[in-house]
Amino acid sequence: MTARTPAPFTADDYRARMERAAREAAGAGLAGLLVAPGPDLVWLTGYEPAVTERLTLLVLVPGRDPELIVPALEAPDAARAAGAPALALRDWTDGKDPYAIAAALLAPDGRFGISDNAWAMHLLGLSHALPGSAYASLTEVLPMLRAVKDAAELERLTAAGAAADATFEAIREVRFSGRREAEVAADLARLLREHGHTTVDFTIVASGPNGANPHHEAGDRVIDRGDMVVLDFGGLLGGYGSDTSRTVHVGEPTDEERRVHDVVRAAQEAGFRAVRPGAACQDVDRAARAVVTDAGYGAYFIHRTGHGIGVTTHEPPYMIEGEERPLVPGMCFSVEPGVYLPGRFGVRIEDIVTVTEDGGRRLNTTTREMVMVD
Ligand code: ZN
Ligand code: ZN
Ligand code: ZN
Numbered sequence: 069m070t071a072r073t074p075a076p077f078t079a080d081d082y083r084a085r086m087e088r089a090a091r092e093a094a095g096a097g098l099a100g101l102l103v104a105p106g107p108d109l110v111w112l113t114g115y116e117p118a119v120t121e122r123l124t125l126l127v128l129v130p131g132r133d134p135e136l137i138v139p140a141l142e143a144p145d146a147a148r149a150a151g152a153p154a155l156a157l158r159d160w161t162d163g164k165d166p167y168a169i170a171a172a173l174l175a176p177d178g179r180f181g182i183s184d185n186a187w188a189m190h191l192l193g194l195s196h197a198l199p200g201s202a203y204a205s206l207t208e209v210l211p212m213l214r215a216v217k218d219a220a221e222l223e224r225l226t227a228a229g230a231a232a233d234a235t236f237e238a239i240r241e242v243r244f245s246g247r248r249e250a251e252v253a254a255d256l257a258r259l260l261r262e263h264g265h266t267t268v269d270f271t272i273v274a275s276g277p278n279g280a281n282p283h284h285e286a287g288d289r290v291i292d293r294g295d296m297v298v299l300d301f302g303g304l305l306g307g308y309g310s311d312t313s314r315t316v317h318v319g320e321p322t323d324e325e326r327r328v329h330d331v332v333r334a335a336q337e338a339g340f341r342a343v344r345p346g347a348a349c350q351d352v353d354r355a356a357r358a359v360v361t362d363a364g365y366g367a368y369f370i371h372r373t374g375h376g377i378g379v380t381t382h383e384p385p386y387m388i389e390g391e392e393r394p395l396v397p398g399m400c401f402s403v404e405p406g407v408y409l410p411g412r413f414g415v416r417i418e419d420i421v422t423v424t425e426d427g428g429r430r431l432n433t434t435t436r437e438m439v440m441v442d
Contacts, residue, residue: 082151099178114150229431253286279414313418343428
């Protein structure tokens with residue numbers, strides 16, 4: 069089974085994104101945005117070049133057409149990007165100074181938002197070419213730029229979620245006991261691709277005591293009967309991310325394992341129910357955390373409740389105490405509480421949720437009951 073492929077984004081889609089970005093930059097008091105290859109550039113232009121020492125830089129200055137500084141040898145590729153018709157390409161050949169080209173486009177004393185993943189060498193080159201300029205993290209100054217998804221983006225995230233769910237339905241049928249975590253992780257990666265993912269970003273298989281480490285990926289431990297196993301997997305499909313977790317048990321669980329799983333499931337439900345327009349991001353974290361804390365496991369819920377998802381699998385908004393920004397229809401993020409008992413086991417349950425006009429909608433819909441595997 070492969071997911072249906074949504075229609076590609078057009079130059080008009082990218083033009084609208086770049087116009088909005090420039091408008092928001094002006095609203096934030098910036099002289100412009102400087103975007104290096106990476107997720108921001110993909111989102112704004114559809115162009116995804118290799119990241120190298122040669123400067124590629126999208127320059128968005130409010131009130132001016134977008135310009136892309138690009139190495140001459142890569143200009144043909146840039147010209148084929150879906151957003152290229154909305155851009156003026158300015159190519160430069162080896163031996164020329166690309167920072168001087170950028171400087172000529174920019175206010176000498178401007179303050180610019182620059183994408184977080186721009187290399188330091190490029191930022192330093194710009195700042196030497198424009199000694200009076202200043203720079204701020206694009207994510208810090210415009211954290212919500214990519215956070216609210218439109219209908220076409222939501223369609224892609226929904227397709228990615230459905231493919232991740234199909235992956236879970238398939239993995240629960242495979243053999244766990246007697247196999248190494250890494251083998252089950254390889255099954256997950258293969259299944260994600262079979263269901264339409266082009267990129268697999270993570271395939272966590274954390275069995276027994278490894279489940280108590282939220283960042284455990286997958287290793288040589290042989291899974292045994294009696295193990296809880298945290299599965300957390302995702303990647304990109306149609307350019308948009310999936311990310312879901314379920315915790316399964318090999319054979320019959322103990323009463324305590326059932327109890328902890330029930331607590332996490334109730335916490336995940338409470339977090340989901342807190343999702344509605346106007347609620348603060350931190351309200352989602354508080355709702356989920358209150359359930360875990362009331363059950364006596366608060367000290368073992370050691371991470372934030374969720375993160376945004378879009379053209380990357382981790383981005384703003386973050387569901388964390390202190391994040392007071394309001395939820396807006398179209399935002400998409402994870403709700404993923406967990407309990408981690410050191411040396412023993414862990415449980416995490418994660419769905420991607422989107423904010424609707426009157427609440428939330430899950431993009432992952434596999435059962436959140438504990439699934440018993442062989
Ligand atoms: Zn057990
Ligand atoms: Zn996850
Ligand atoms: Zn996640």
